[in-house]
Amino acid sequence: MVEREVEVLNRAGIHARPAALIVKIANRYSSNLYIEKDSMKINGKSIMGIITLGAAYKSRLTISTEGSDEQEAAEAIAQLFLNRFEE
Amino acid sequence: MVEFSILDLLDLDLKEHNHLQLTCIAGRSGLSRKLTNSKISRPGLPLSGFFDEFSHESIQVFGRGEQQYLKKLETENNLDALERLFSYPIPTCIFCDGGRPSLRFIEIAERSGCSVLQTALGSADFTRGLIQMLDEIFAQTITIHGVLVEVYGIGVLITGESGVGKSETALELIERGHRLISDDTVKLRNISDTYLIGSGENPLLAHHMEIRGLGILNLANLFGVGSIRDKKQVQLLVNLEEWDSNKNYDRVGEEMTETLLGISVPKLEIPVKPGRNVPIIIETAARNERLKKLGYYSAKEFDQSVLKWLESESARNLYYSNEETF
Numbered sequence: 001m002v003e004r005e006v007e008v009l010n011r012a013g014i015h016a017r018p019a020a021l022i023v024k025i026a027n028r029y030s031s032n033l034y035i036e037k038d039s040m041k042i043n044g045k046s047i048m049g050i051i052t053l054g055a056a057y058k059s060r061l062t063i064s065t066e067g068s069d070e071q072e073a074a075e076a077i078a079q080l081f082l083n084r085f086e087e
Numbered sequence: 088m089v090e091f092s093i094l095d096l097l098d099l100d101l102k103e104h105n106h107l108q109l110t111c112i113a114g115r116s117g118l119s120r121k122l123t124n125s126k127i128s129r130p131g132l133p134l135s136g137f138f139d140e141f142s143h144e145s146i147q148v149f150g151r152g153e154q155q156y157l158k159k160l161e162t163e164n165n166l167d168a169l170e171r172l173f174s175y176p177i178p179t180c181i182f183c184d185g186g187r188p189s190l191r192f193i194e195i196a197e198r199s200g201c202s203v204l205q206t207a208l209g210s211a212d213f214t215r216g217l218i219q220m221l222d223e224i225f226a227q228t229i230t231i232h233g234v235l236v237e238v239y240g241i242g243v244l245i246t247g248e249s250g251v252g253k254s255e256t257a258l259e260l261i262e263r264g265h266r267l268i269s270d271d272t273v274k275l276r277n278i279s280d281t282y283l284i285g286s287g288e289n290p291l292l293a294h295h296m297e298i299r300g301l302g303i304l305n306l307a308n309l310f311g312v313g314s315i316r317d318k319k320q321v322q323l324l325v326n327l328e329e330w331d332s333n334k335n336y337d338r339v340g341e342e343m344t345e346t347l348l349g350i351s352v353p354k355l356e357i358p359v360k361p362g363r364n365v366p367i368i369i370e371t372a373a374r375n376e377r378l379k380k381l382g383y384y385s386a387k388e389f390d391q392s393v394l395k396w397l398e399s400e401s402a403r404n405l406y407y408s409n410e411e412t413f
Contacts, residue, residue, distance in 0.1 A: 043232040048271035
């Protein structure tokens with residue numbers, strides 16, 4: 001399992017479009033993706049799940065991946081956060 | 088740990104029978120105090136001066152008895168115990184039966200930074216409602232990836248891998264007149280170690296569903312208020328999985344259970360294959376679950392009938408074979 005700490009850097013927070021983007025990228029990998037905020041842990045391949053996290057600007061999340069390509073998946077998702085979801 | 092302040096307690100929008108009718112009558116600055124446990128204290132003993140084992144971290148409820156005793160203390164001008172009570176960081180004190188504390192009481196409470204609330208309910212009704220509510224707030228919770236629907240009055244939690252068709256199954260069930268509680272993320276709460284209550288994680292976003300190809304839908308608007316529910320006890324788990332020809336699926340109705348937050352819930356594993364009508368299987372499972380609650384176990388009854396029949400058959404064979412020997 002690979003874990004990464006990430007921060008939401010885009011002003012609008014994680015709304016529908018960024019959530020869809022995360023799911024799109026996550027689905028390219030066979031590994032499972034989980035996103036954790038405070039005490040809540042959700043499946044990173046589900047749009048509604050990611051939106052319900054309520055991740056606003058500057059909130060810190062922990063992403064974890066598990067599977068055969070966990071390293072690459074974690075890297076790709078962390079990169080998305082760094083790129084502010086291309087916003 | 089849940090962060091729950093007295094202000095949150097006042098803000099809770101409870102309906103009908105469990106409405107607590109709370110209002111704040113003094114000490115507003117104390118409303119930010121945090122509540123850390125679900126216990127309630129009746130401060131009769133501390134008021135009489137006995138402070139051993141005083142649970143100062145609980146809400147203090149003043150019923151009629153305590154209020155009368157306070158009046159007596161005030162006429163005797165003996166408020167040392169009250170001063171001492173408020174020297175503890177108590178979360179809040181609540182007056183039942185619409186009782187009003189005296190000005191001196193309010194002054195002591197406000198000086199210590201403690202809020203004073205009032206309810207029109209009697210202390211028995213009020214404590215019952217409050218305990219029930221606090222139990223729910225401080226209940227152990229987990230968030231699960233799945234869909235919670237109510238089918239024929241049974242709370243069915245559908246789980247399974249992404250893309251196996253949970254949401255589509257739920258959509259078909261709603262179309263058939265059943266109700267959606269939450270799609271995708273379901274928050275489960277252990278209520279006094281006896282049952283599980285499932286609800287959406289966030290009431291603002293509940294009753295929305297994401298269907299591949301359609302995007303995000305608001306089910307309450309599409310199907311009407313009759314098709315949604317806020318919370319429901321989880322009574323049956325249904326795990327959908329891709330059909331695995333190497334795996335043996337239950338064919339005779341053996342009972343499986345899964346333990347969630349220490350509570351065991353009946354569980355079914357349903358293999359999914361294109362063309363298989365999963366919603367009708369879930370409907371039937373819910374009907375069967377209702378039958379079981381009425382004490383009728385289809386699989387067991389069937390087995391009993393088979394055994395009875397085999398017995399009578401062998402008895403008859405025995406009878407005829409004996410006859411031939413005569």
